[in-house]
Amino acid sequence: MTPDWQAKAEAFTAAVGDVEAMVATAEATTDLAHEDAIRLKRSTEGIVEAVDGLISRLKQNGADPNFTWTLASLLRTLRSADRRAAKLVRQASDTINGVAGAQVEAAPAPAKARAPRRPWFPGRLGDFPGKPRLAGDGAYGLEVVVEAFSQDVLDALFGPRTNEMGGGDTFCVGELLPEDRDIYSAGAVAVYVSSLKVGSLSRDDARHFREAAARAGIAGQSVDVDLLVTKGWRRRDGEEGPYRVSLDARLPFEFGSRSDRGAQTA
Structure with a gap:
């Protein structure tokens, strides 16, 4: 692998490590909010799709095969993290459903006017209250x-x-x-x-x-x-x-x- 591709591989490896750490942090959070679990799942799912698409384009363009192999290995790790994120969403949903079942249904809030939509990427897990x-x-x-x-x-x-x-x-x-x-x-x-x-x-x-x-x-x-x-x-x-x-x-x-x-x- 050339130094340029090696540097890219190291950058992607470090980024995947950050994703795993992000999921592990969420797993260690005992009261993870449902919206944060969904945000995490969207994030991991988006990264999996992005890396999968990148691998396909690299193969078509004749990129360094060692780099492509490294990305494929990292993709397996990302898919594992994505499955763990999906589990967190299910757990958070179960928690919400359990609480909702014990409460009296509240009256629906009046509808609010919606601002014009802009293209929006799901982003990352962060943005916690107080951060x-x-x-x-x-x-x-x-x-x-x-x-x-x-x-x-x-x-x-x-x-x-x-x-x-x-x-x-x-x-x-x-x-x-x-x-x-x-x-x-x-x-x-x-x-x-x-x-x-x-x-x-x-x-x-x-x-x-x-x-x-x-x-x-x-x-x-x-x-x-x-x-x-x-x-x-x-x-x-x-x-x-x-x-x-x-x-x-x-x-x-x-x-x-x-x-x-x-x-x-x-």
């Missing part, structure tokens, strides 16, 4: 640095490139995670979607983020964030454009949580 969350202004103006290997990850998660420039935007919940053991960039802050790394904050943005998190008392913690992923494109002449990822971030960085949706300036 730190980056406050945004709705502009999605903070660009993420997307490395070359992360282009493959985005392809697997959000589908192949389109035939036109600006061929599709998808909104999702991601995670900002300080990476103190990054040997290439001290003080790095990685951006994850469904436990797969899709990029990093720029060096200056990472420094400001870490400083703000330290002042807010959440240094070293993962922080949920709303993301906008713009698909890459491929023209008939073979020219390609990259996938792009942007954060919904209010500057200077502010933090809140899902439970209060308020923000504290740091």
Whole structure:
């Protein structure tokens, strides 16, 4: 396996390890909410489908067979994690049904007007009540640095490139995670979607983020964030454009949580 493919294999192996850890954490949670169990299942199911599709495309394009074999092995691990997530959904459903059976049925709440739907990726398990969350202004103006290997990850998660420039935007919940053991960039802050790394904050943005998190008392913690992923494109002449990822971030960085949706300036 060439060094380039080896680096990609190591990145996918680490990401699958994160998925397994995410499922194990959910299994260890005695009062896992039904909505969080469903979110986890959607996440694992989406990753399985994405990696399965990526393997098919790699075989068609003549990719390194050792890398394809590694992905196939990781896919078996992912399917096992997906089955465990399905079990958690069933357990959470049984809990809800047991509680509901003992309660008087409540009157239906009045219907609320629905906001226009946007393409939305299921995201990841996080976004627990009380978990730190980056406050945004709705502009999605903070660009993420997307490395070359992360282009493959985005392809697997959000589908192949389109035939036109600006061929599709998808909104999702991601995670900002300080990476103190990054040997290439001290003080790095990685951006994850469904436990797969899709990029990093720029060096200056990472420094400001870490400083703000330290002042807010959440240094070293993962922080949920709303993301906008713009698909890459491929023209008939073979020219390609990259996938792009942007954060919904209010500057200077502010933090809140899902439970209060308020923000504290740091």
